[in-house]
Amino acid sequence: MKRLTVTEPEAGHTGYVFGSFRLEPDGTLLRRDAVIHLPPKELDALRLLLRRAGQIVTPLVMRKALWGEVHVTADSVTRCVSALRAKLQPDDCIQTIYKRGYRLTVPARSYEKAGAETLPRLAILPFATGMNVPAHLGAAVAEETLARLTGGRIVPATMLARDSSFTLAQRGMTALQVGKALEADLVLTGTLRSMPMHYRLRVEMIRVEDGSQIWIEDFLVPEARIAGLESELVERLVYRIGDGGLFLSASAAPAVGDEYDPARREAFELFQRGHQEWQTLQRHTMQDGLQHMHRAAKLDPTLVAAHVDLANICVTQALYGFMAPRVAAEQVERTAAAVPETVEGRDALLPALGWVRFHVHHDLRGALQAFAGCAHLPHDPWTTRSRVMFALSRHRFAEALELLRAALRVDAYSPWLNARLAWALHLAGEAAESREQAERTLERFPEHEGADLYGAIVLAYQGDAARAVKLAESLTRRSPYFDIATAVLGYALARAGRRPEATEMLERMQWLSHERFVMRSFTPALYLELGDRESAVGELKRAEQDRCPWFFQMLADPRLNALHGHAEFKRMQGVLADMEAAAEQEAAGSPAESR
Numbered sequence: 001m002k003r004l005t006v007t008e009p010e011a012g013h014t015g016y017v018f019g020s021f022r023l024e025p026d027g028t029l030l031r032r033d034a035v036i037h038l039p040p041k042e043l044d045a046l047r048l049l050l051r052r053a054g055q056i057v058t059p060l061v062m063r064k065a066l067w068g069e070v071h072v073t074a075d076s077v078t079r080c081v082s083a084l085r086a087k088l089q090p091d092d093c094i095q096t097i098y099k100r101g102y103r104l105t106v107p108a109r110s111y112e113k114a115g116a117e118t119l120p121r122l123a124i125l126p127f128a129t130g131m132n133v134p135a136h137l138g139a140a141v142a143e144e145t146l147a148r149l150t151g152g153r154i155v156p157a158t159m160l161a162r163d164s165s166f167t168l169a170q171r172g173m174t175a176l177q178v179g180k181a182l183e184a185d186l187v188l189t190g191t192l193r194s195m196p197m198h199y200r201l202r203v204e205m206i207r208v209e210d211g212s213q214i215w216i217e218d219f220l221v222p223e224a225r226i227a228g229l230e231s232e233l234v235e236r237l238v239y240r241i242g243d244g245g246l247f248l249s250a251s252a253a254p255a256v257g258d259e260y261d262p263a264r265r266e267a268f269e270l271f272q273r274g275h276q277e278w279q280t281l282q283r284h285t286m287q288d289g290l291q292h293m294h295r296a297a298k299l300d301p302t303l304v305a306a307h308v309d310l311a312n313i314c315v316t317q318a319l320y321g322f323m324a325p326r327v328a329a330e331q332v333e334r335t336a337a338a339v340p341e342t343v344e345g346r347d348a349l350l351p352a353l354g355w356v357r358f359h360v361h362h363d364l365r366g367a368l369q370a371f372a373g374c375a376h377l378p379h380d381p382w383t384t385r386s387r388v389m390f391a392l393s394r395h396r397f398a399e400a401l402e403l404l405r406a407a408l409r410v411d412a413y414s415p416w417l418n419a420r421l422a423w424a425l426h427l428a429g430e431a432a433e434s435r436e437q438a439e440r441t442l443e444r445f446p447e448h449e450g451a452d453l454y455g456a457i458v459l460a461y462q463g464d465a466a467r468a469v470k471l472a473e474s475l476t477r478r479s480p481y482f483d484i485a486t487a488v489l490g491y492a493l494a495r496a497g498r499r500p501e502a503t504e505m506l507e508r509m510q511w512l513s514h515e516r517f518v519m520r521s522f523t524p525a526l527y528l529e530l531g532d533r534e535s536a537v538g539e540l541k542r543a544e545q546d547r548c549p550w551f552f553q554m555l556a557d558p559r560l561n562a563l564h565g566h567a568e569f570k571r572m573q574g575v576l577a578d579m580e581a582a583a584e585q586e587a588a589g590s591p592a593e594s595r
Helices: 040-051 059-067 076-088 137-150 162-170 175-181 223-241 262-277 283-299 304-320 325-337 346-360 364-373 381-393 397-410 415-427 431-444 449-461 465-478 483-495 499-512 524-529 533-546 558-563 567-587
Strands: 015-018 021-023 029-031 034-036 094-097 101-104 108-111 121-124 186-195 198-207 212-222
Touching: 021 040, 034 397, 040 059, 040 076, 040 101, 059 076, 059 101, 076 094, 076 364, 121 137, 121 162, 137 162, 137 186, 137 223, 137 262, 162 175, 162 415, 175 186, 175 198, 198 223, 212 223, 262 283, 262 304, 283 304, 304 325, 304 346, 304 381, 325 346, 346 364, 346 381, 364 381, 364 567, 381 397, 381 415, 397 415, 415 431, 415 449, 431 449, 449 465, 449 483, 449 558, 465 483, 483 499, 483 524, 499 524, 524 533, 524 558, 533 558, 533 567
Parallel strands: 121 186
Antiparallel strands: 015 021, 015 108, 021 029, 029 034, 094 101, 186 198, 198 212
């Protein structure tokens, strides 16, 4: 069995290590173990620069290497290199030599076999918690340790993705079983217990090859210094796993000595708690997370991670239908304005700002700039979701599928990534592949929100309505305030021929709309299934007016094919076309008039 991050090299290609990056022979670019998506031309340009590392590559040579005899515009090379340079930030790898060309400025080492085998592959599992320990704390300490190690310039191990490690552990698998499933070399697990005035974290390192326990250690910290526990654990990991120094980038954890500052300590503890709470589908729990993050950001304005999470919470609540998109957008913009542009880590706010500019302001050019500014960010659940949703909303399905498949190579057991792949295939019109992926996801992640949601849509659309009803019913019971699930249940009921019950779902949502914001994008398919074409169009128009983040994706949903040809539907399709045209004109230097 191959490692999850290693694929067979393509003939004629060499792998390279340069700066903090590794380019696999198959074309996968990684910063440490995080995949960075490169379109084909940018990949070809990078390979050319790597082959001639330290040498000047003229624009003519690059144009011929990338496009051959095909005629392209004069600025094609400039735009390609600029896009590539943005994805390699913050590393300054490519130098522009005035009137001569481009040069790779960092040393590059080639190799014939894909690998990065020099570093052990480490999986960190959520720590178990004993009595009188806040339920979120074990996972929070493990996740912050993982984040600090992943964010280092020099790290002692290749860190395996959080979602896969946590998902398998929460499924009840032992540390050794998780390690084998992820093909890890080492697994870190542990238990956090409460003692009078102290917390005790007992960690153990397991070598997966033979299942032996190669390290066990206790960390005892006063309750008032729990925020400094990750720093101590990271230091011990570096010492135990490998030699050499560890240089960490900015993280959420307080700086040395700051754990004694009561305000900063409280801010960090609120951040840890809120971070765990907002990653759920429970409306009230997410609201608690939002309040904790607001408080954390106010107590410690320098805690950038709290500002980033605050922006991401708002966008997530808009996606789930728990917050009106315009309200979420205002909060995101206020949050971003509170963080100076010079602060390290601020670029993690750009995906949320890109979402606001595209969906709320219909400013595609601004959204493209935001996403280009964060192109260097490695895979994490939020960043990858933002990129995928942006590509899907622009109906760039091949790009979305490539992003998802690249992320799954390093995070194969992420339920949401697997579920969104089924949805992306559905929107792309790949019915057979979508059904196969939905079935696979449902089998691997039973009773997961994403698996049930997208699975119910795909199965209902493709004729297995009875099973879709069961999935949607289970989801609505577990998440009763999730209006998207209610709309999907209504659609599945209608497909199953249970029209009175489907109509009841619509009436419930209409009644709720008098009390609070209700997302409209998923009801048009239900109206269509009930034979009400005009109401389906009306719901789409309301979704457009609300700036619903699903609106543009719904225009490509095969369930709404019956609306093609409708004058109002054509007008709505034209909104996206106009945005694309305006972005092209602005990029060419002749801004289009606002509509």
